[in-house]
Amino acid sequence: MVHKTDYLGHDLLYQRRKSEGRDGWNDDKDWQEWRADILDLIASGNLPASGKVLELGCGAGDVSLLFAGKGYQVSGIEISPTAVDWARGKALKAGLTADFQVGDVRDLGRWVDGHFNIVIDGHCLHCIIGGDRADVLSETYRVLKPGGVFYICTMCGDPKATRIREDFDPESRCLVSNGVAYRYLGRPEDVVRELNESGFKIVRKHLREVGDNQEDQDNLLIVAVK
Numbered sequence: 001m002v003h004k005t006d007y008l009g010h011d012l013l014y015q016r017r018k019s020e021g022r023d024g025w026n027d028d029k030d031w032q033e034w035r036a037d038i039l040d041l042i043a044s045g046n047l048p049a050s051g052k053v054l055e056l057g058c059g060a061g062d063v064s065l066l067f068a069g070k071g072y073q074v075s076g077i078e079i080s081p082t083a084v085d086w087a088r089g090k091a092l093k094a095g096l097t098a099d100f101q102v103g104d105v106r107d108l109g110r111w112v113d114g115h116f117n118i119v120i121d122g123h124c125l126h127c128i129i130g131g132d133r134a135d136v137l138s139e140t141y142r143v144l145k146p147g148g149v150f151y152i153c154t155m156c157g158d159p160k161a162t163r164i165r166e167d168f169d170p171e172s173r174c175l176v177s178n179g180v181a182y183r184y185l186g187r188p189e190d191v192v193r194e195l196n197e198s199g200f201k202i203v204r205k206h207l208r209e210v211g212d213n214q215e216d217q218d219n220l221l222i223v224a225v226k
Ligand SMILES: C[S@@+](CC[C@H](N)C(=O)[O-])C[C@H]1O[C@@H](n2cnc3c(N)ncnc32)[C@H](O)[C@@H]1O
Pocket: 007, 010, 011, 024, 025, 026, 031, 056, 057, 058, 059, 060, 061, 062, 063, 077, 078, 079, 080, 083, 103, 104, 105, 106, 121, 122, 123, 124, 127, 128
């Protein structure tokens, strides 16, 4: 079944987070773990130590600014104008440079082929539904240099949290609410297969499981190379 999507609907989440005085997504426990993973990957040489980085779904910019603070040349693309404003403000406040653009990750046409050394999935790939996923992966592959690295951190597997179980459509593996699909929970092998089909070679894979009955979801962490 082909579901409707509403990627721009994420803007409302950012408006809400702002009005609640939150700091983007970086006050989530997941975010802290993810930040530590990225620092480990840089320290262990699994991510190039310098060069051009693109974050897909950069949100309020915290991961992009982590890279900018380490001297990388950073771009971020994000569907939510509220988030991009937020990211630009954070960069200004931190005295860091990053090119944050409002746009859709299905179309990376503003960047030429082979532009980036690293593309980071900013927890965005699990927001991308159906046939759009192949478009995002093909665009990601195109903008990476040969040998460039795609780092993915994506929710996966059967739904664990009670709050999302009733939204799960096992056929499409999407979470669907009011007829709109808002997350894709592929099995790890599904995600690996679509990466391979898009031309990527997987060099590192780790499944972070949360166990049963948690208000959380398993995450698949993948380092893939063009
Ligand atoms: C879980 S949030 C993570 C944000 C950010 N990477 C961070 O760590 O703070 C996922 C992001 O993907 C963005 N997103 C979803 N679909 C998108 C699309 N089609 N194009 C661009 N961004 C999208 C959302 O707006 C959201 O900001």
